Amino acid sequence: MASLQIRELPEHVYRMLADKAQRERRSLAQQAIVELDKLTEAEGRSRRLRTVAALQAAIKEGRSVVTRLEPADAIREDRDR
Numbered sequence: 001m002a003s004l005q006i007r008e009l010p011e012h013v014y015r016m017l018a019d020k021a022q023r024e025r026r027s028l029a030q031q032a033i034v035e036l037d038k039l040t041e042a043e044g045r046s047r048r049l050r051t052v053a054a055l056q057a058a059i060k061e062g063r064s065v066v067t068r069l070e071p072a073d074a075i076r077e078d079r080d081r
Contacts, residue, residue, distance in 0.1 A: 004032075044081075
């Protein structure tokens with residue numbers, strides 16, 4: 001498993017993370033992993049929502065829709081999540 005070390009973490013960020021870890025009964029490292037995981041999920045969700053909105057607009061305007069992913073690649077990406 002990969003490892004991450006963070007130097008010069010701002011005190012307010014550390015305190016917020018430590019407080020949340022204590023409330024959730026997690027170690028600081030466990031809480032950091034949870035927060036980073038949420039961040040990546042939110043980013044992926046946001047990207048998907050933008051893509052869907054763009055596709056809906058194109059369809060509504062009667063434009064052809066071209067995707068960059070091959071169907072098999074899209075399915076594989078979904079399975080890997």
